Amino acid sequence: MWCRVDPADLSPFPLPVSDAVSLRLRSGILEQTGATVDVLQSDTMDHYRTFHMLERLLHTPSKLIHQLHFQIPPSRQAMLIERYYAFDEAFVREVLGKKLSKGTKKDLDDVSTKTGITLKSCRRQFDNFKRVFKVVEEMRGSLVENIQQHFLLSDRLARDYAAIVFFANSRFETGKKKLQFLTFEDFAYCAEQMIQNWTLGAVDSNVDDMDVDLDKEFLQELKELKAWGELAAGEPLVWGLTSLSLCSLVCTSLRGKISVYNEMEANFKNLSRALVNMASKLIHTKDVRDFFIDLVEKFIEPCKSDKWTLNDLRLFLTQYMTSAHTLDAFRHQALWDRYMSTIKSCLLKMYHD
Amino acid sequence: MADRRFAGGRKMPGKLKVKIVAGRHLPVMDRASDLTDAFVEVKFGNTTFKTDVYPKSLNPQWNSEWFKFEVDDEDLQDEPLQITVLDHDTYSANDAIGKVYIDIDPLLYSEAATVISGWFPIYDTIHGIRGEINVVVKVDLFNDLNRFRQSSCGVKFFCTTSIPKCYRAVVIHGFVEELVVNEDPEYQWIDRIRTPRASNEARQRLISLMSGELQRKIGLKVLEMRGNAVVGYLQCFDLEGESGLVVRAIGTVCTLDKISNTAFLPACNSPSKEMKEIPFNEDPNPNTHSSGPSTPLKNQTYSFSPSKSYSRQSSSSDTDLSLTPKTGMGSGSAGKEGGPFKALLRQQTQTALEQREFPFFTLTAFPPGFLVHVGGVVSARSVKLLDRIHNPDEPETRDAWWAEIRQEIKSHAKALGCHAVVGYSESTSICEEVCILSASGTAAVLNPRFLQDGTMEGCLEQRIEETSPPGCGFCHIPYDELNMPFPAHLTYCYNCRKQKVPDVLFTTIDLPAEAMVIGKGCLIQARLCRLKKKAQAEANATSISNLLPFMEYEVHTQLMNKLKLKGMNALFGLRIQITVGENMLMGLASATGVYLTALPTPGGIQIAGKTPNDGAYEQHVSHMQKKINDTIAKNKELYEINPPEIPEEIIGSPFPEPRQRSRLLRSQSESSDEVMELDLSHGKKDAFVLEIDDTDAMEDVHSLLTDVPPPPGFYSCNTEIMPGINNWTSDIQMFTSVRVSRLSNINLTNQTLNKNFNDLCENLLKSLYFKLRSMIPCCLCHVNFTVALPEDEVIQVTVTAVAITFDKNQALQTSKVPVEKTLQRASTDNEEQLQFPLELCSDPLVSQPFSPAKEVLENASSHTGIPAAQRAASLDKASPLAEGHLRHRSVPSCTNSTVSVVKMTPLSFIPGAKITKYLGIINMFFIRETTSLREEGGVSGFLHAFIAEVFAMVRAHVAALGGNAVVSYIMKQCVFMENPNKNQAQCLINVSGDAVIVVRESELEMVPVQPSAAVSQPASAGDVTT
DSSP states (O other), rough: OOOOOOHHHHHTTOOOOOHHHHHHOOOOOOHHHOOOOOHHHHHHEEEEEEEEEHHHHHHHHHHHOOOOOOOOHHHHHHHHHHHHHOOOOOHHHHHHOOOSHHHHHHHHHHHHHHHHHHHHHHHHHHHHHHHHHHHHTTTOOHHHHHHEEEEEEEEHHHHHHHHHHHHHHHOOOSSGGTTTTTHHHHHHHHHHHHHHBBGGGTTTTTTTTTSSSBBBHHHHHHHHHHHHHHHHSSSSHTTTTHHHHHHHHHHHHTTTTTTTHHHHHHHHHHHHHHHHHHHHHTSHHHHHHTTHHHHHIIIHHOOOOOOOHHHHHHHHHHHHHHHHHTTTOOOHHHHHHHHHHHHHHHHHHHOOO | OOHHHHHHOOOEEEEEEEEEEESSSOOOOOOTTBBBBEEEEEEEEEEEEEEOOOOOOSOBEEEEEEEEEOHHHHHHHOOEEEEEEOOOOOSOEEEEEEEEEEEOOOGTTSSSEEEEEEEEEEEEEEEEEEEEEEEEOOOOOEEEEOOOOOTTTTOEEEEOOOOOOTTEEEEEEEEEEEEEEEOOGGGGGGGTTTTTHHHHHHHHHHHHHHHHHHHHHHHHHHHHHTEEEEEEEEEEEOOOOOOOOOEEEEEEEEEEEEOOOOOOOOOSSOOOOOGGOOOOOOOOOOOOOSSSSSSOOTTTTTSSSSSOOOHHHHHHHHHHHSSSSSSSOOOHHHHHHOHHHHHHHHHHHHHHHSSSSOOOOOSOOOOTEEEEEEEEEEEEEEEEEOOOOOTTTTOOHHHHHHHHHHHHHHHHHHHHSEEEEEEEEEEEETTEEEEEEEEEEEEEEEOOOSSSSOHHHHHHHHHHHHHHOOOOGGSOOOOOOOOSSOHHHHHHHHTTSSSSEEEEEOSSSSSOEEEEEEEEEEEEEEEEEEEOOOOOHHHHHHHHHHHHHHHHHHHHHHHHHHHHTOOOEEEEEEEEEEEEOOOEEEEEEEEEEETTTTTTOOOEEEEEOOOTOOHHHHHHOOOOOOHHHHHHHHHHHHTOHHHHHHHHHHHTTTTTTTHHHHHHHHOOOOOOOHHHHHHHHHOGGGGGGGEEEEEHHHHHHHOOOOOOOOTTTTEEESSSOOOOOOOOOEEEEEEEEEEEOOOOOOOOOOHHHHHHHHHHHHHHHHHHHHTGGOSEEEEEEEEEEEEEEEEEEEEEEEEEEEEEEOOOOOHHHHHHHHHHHHHHHHHHHHHTTTTTTOOOOOOHHTTSSSHHHHHHHHHHTTTTOOOOOHHHHHHHOOOOOOHHHHHHSOOSGGGGGOOOOOOSSSSSTTTTEEEOOOOOOOEEEEEEEOTTTTTHHHHHHHEEEEHHHEEEEEEEHHHTTTOSEEEEEEEEEEEEOOOOGGEEEEEEEEEEEEEEEEEEHHHHHEEEEEOOOOOOOOOOEEEEEO
């Protein structure tokens, strides 16, 4: 109930009391205040008890705002909520895209060992993810806004949670070794792009789960790109003008501008096929899960091995996207843009070491 | 309680209307659906209404009709409104979720609240707070319908022990007391078959009913005395176990007049200097003759203790006393010094007070001019054996007990030449069937003008003509110099040099506003334990009676020594608590020491060894002496006590006897060498000499020196405010801390016990200083310690106090501000960059723990409670930290808080704010029980949570009355019982205070209607040390 909490006093909570005390001891607090270890010990215990009482309320932040037990200034309330819902980069990378189930929770001790984050902290972070997920999963309206409204988080943190919920719902694989170079921020950015462009909410703003599930109709339509894609990726001599034209259109416009022109020209067929194939397969849940692996394996890795620069990639993708429009035979303009703009954003975000 | 409603076929003079609006955050009562089907029962007297069931919701919206109770005013005063929230169950009995008791008394007088409306915590004695309920309560009183004299609607009650801020005292009538008794439901046969919950609720309801009845009866007495208010109302419960339950109350009856234009009132933040003018002009001639009835002078009526135990002083002082004729009332001096005016005054006062059985006043601060002289502390204790109260309607035994004690107090006061007792209070300590009743107060001579009807007008006119005395009048002795009731060293007042003053002054009142002090004050405590044998009934009572005088004597000696050690000469707010346990007695005395300019400079403390020939021993003694002298010097510096040097001749000259004069000179000389020499020759310095004749005494000296001063930047006192500090800021923090200490029961001796107790109190203070470190420079005001011995070897200490930050040096502050601001800005930024990581990254913050915390709080404190939209505006105006704060505000949605801020303070005012309205007293009693103590975090966790809940309920009730603060808040009882084997615990808490509306002074100028905005979070800490 000691509500005049120092932010500093709050921070060591996931630690056992003894550790928290020694941590505070090391900070030199006794020297500053002339207090004794006993006093520090009991003070720390008080903070733990206060926190224990606050924690129940923090699970439903709106309760924290309306509760009568503690008179906490609004700015301090916001701080408490924000810090309680904060999470570790290392932890979120372990859990991102996994089902927020009991099974996953059981494995948290492994996560703890691997990341060096205390098990207690891991559990708190996991429970936070799960709690937010449960509440907003079936809700209408914007995902970010729903999270913000129910958990009173800052815009920034609400966006992060939106990404976590989105990933958990579609179960995107993010843990593979090949994906380790990607940060949570990369994924969060991709999630935001996908939510904005590929979910139901992107076309209709008043349906259940609108921001959480991908737009099935859109995925279905993407299948139709396959036929055209095979054309585009096929042997130019055999299949005539279509692909030749796309390839040549892109190549022509990029000549002299791109540093890896030869490699690009040689690889064009594979890259193009990879993008189109991915699109056509997204209707399958399994392929959705492998989305990021596919992007890395089939696109990023080849480009990296050919030493494409980020600028090369940007030029290529821009040209690739726009050139399709100039083809007479191409009938999927809108669909293509909806797909490619997101892919482009994701790839550009993910293209780093 | 008999149902009075149908008793006399009286008319119904009132209509109580209740509306149940909604609930929120209800607990899940149906595990299957995770929901609750809640409905509400509203009960008053024997009438019950029910709302509809609001199915499947944790936030039900009943929006009920108005439930109307037609009741007489007597019931309105006695009965609480009882609201029960239940979960509807089709097949089995409905489950109770919890209850809300609402005291509707504040609605019964016109000036207070007109409606009670707000969110109340739903409380269950087993589960604690379980959600909230929104209720609206109104009362229509048909005042003209009958001449109700069974009720006393309209009498105002105040816990505040001074004249409330927006009132003027027309007449201060005097003492009022009453008690009611009943059987304790916990000890009735039915308790064996009912659930703990039912038993607790029966008890809560009964106490609520009894305090309502008590208040009504007191109100009747007030009307009889032709008053309209009770000030300094103190109500207590005695849980006598098998013998029953006593609810008793004392107070001071006044006729108050509301000051219509509050704007002209002096600011409430300090009992201000504006009150300095005193209407009473004292006769310059010292008067030692009293023409009133002769005061029966007995040696035993020593002002401090009813016993004769002041043995150490007696040898030399007896001779002194014997020189004065015991019955002659100073006939020799009368001709020389007889002051006719004073005699007249005395007579007047006497007649005014004689009409009263007990001329007692529970006030601790007084209107200017009210207090003429202060004699000293008077106290009385008696040990009683409890027996069953056979007829609750005739609680004669208890009445007789108290009457006896009051009589004793009265005679003590008389012995001191005083006709009245101020700062009066009563208390009990009960263990099994033994009960110690205690009463104490300060004997005083009062100005009669306030005490009689119709004299006020004349007084007011006179007031202007009269010149103010220099603020030392109250120190002048009221008793006969040649016929002193106890040995004391008298000198001429160091201020006016005209009248005699004692060398030290002990009082139970607050420091009068006009008193002149040097330096700052400090909290002085005497702590003492005495083991006693376990015994039964009579034998037990006798052994306690025998121990009491020794305890009182030792407590007194300790206080005196500590006062000397601080270099001070007066104690204010003295409160001595003697607590009885199974196998020990505990004494805890707290007071605020100050240096009064009117009194002589205290001499040092002299250690005298018993075996002067032993060289090593001698050395040891001189070493100790040096240490003591150093401590005194250090304390003088710390508390800024630097009285001007006064040439000795001036002070000494008016003394007729050369013998006395030399004695006087000694007592104010400071040089230790000189003291030593003179001391040996005269032996008149007993109060200053510590004889080390055995290890006990050695122990005493050690304990004197082990009291550590508070860390730099902290001051503490148990009075309302700290003498010598007046630039308070509005940053206040009230807190309650409970510590339960279990003594290891092997080889308990008085010494180890004393040490344990001493350490317990010191550690408690230390942990408070540590927790409050971000408020430096600050003062802990109104520090109130309570000791309880709930079981063998268990000591429970409860502390409530308020910390107030003050500007150390305002001039310095303004020049420093820009620098500090940037510093604070920086730390805010720092915090944000960290994105509030919850763990491990604390180091950067820990390294500067003061600034970030403080900054956030200060910002917040100036804005909470103002709607978000206005906030930005007022922020820009009010706070130079606006930019820094705006970043905080980007954190969303927490700003739409609907919880109104209610400040709580044990003081009678709120610094930086003005009380504009008193809404009625808050008097609440809660029981909390658990059968899963370990799971709830042990004793600490349980108490911590319970105290938080009590605070929450107090705040909710105040907010519902339309108030935004509680002043004169006090936790009167905190009884904790534990059964670790059964994993059970029970705690009873009784709190009270005055609900008020305060307006910040800064807002007063700009927007008069704006409610107060500053934040204080009452906080508590539970602690167990084993």
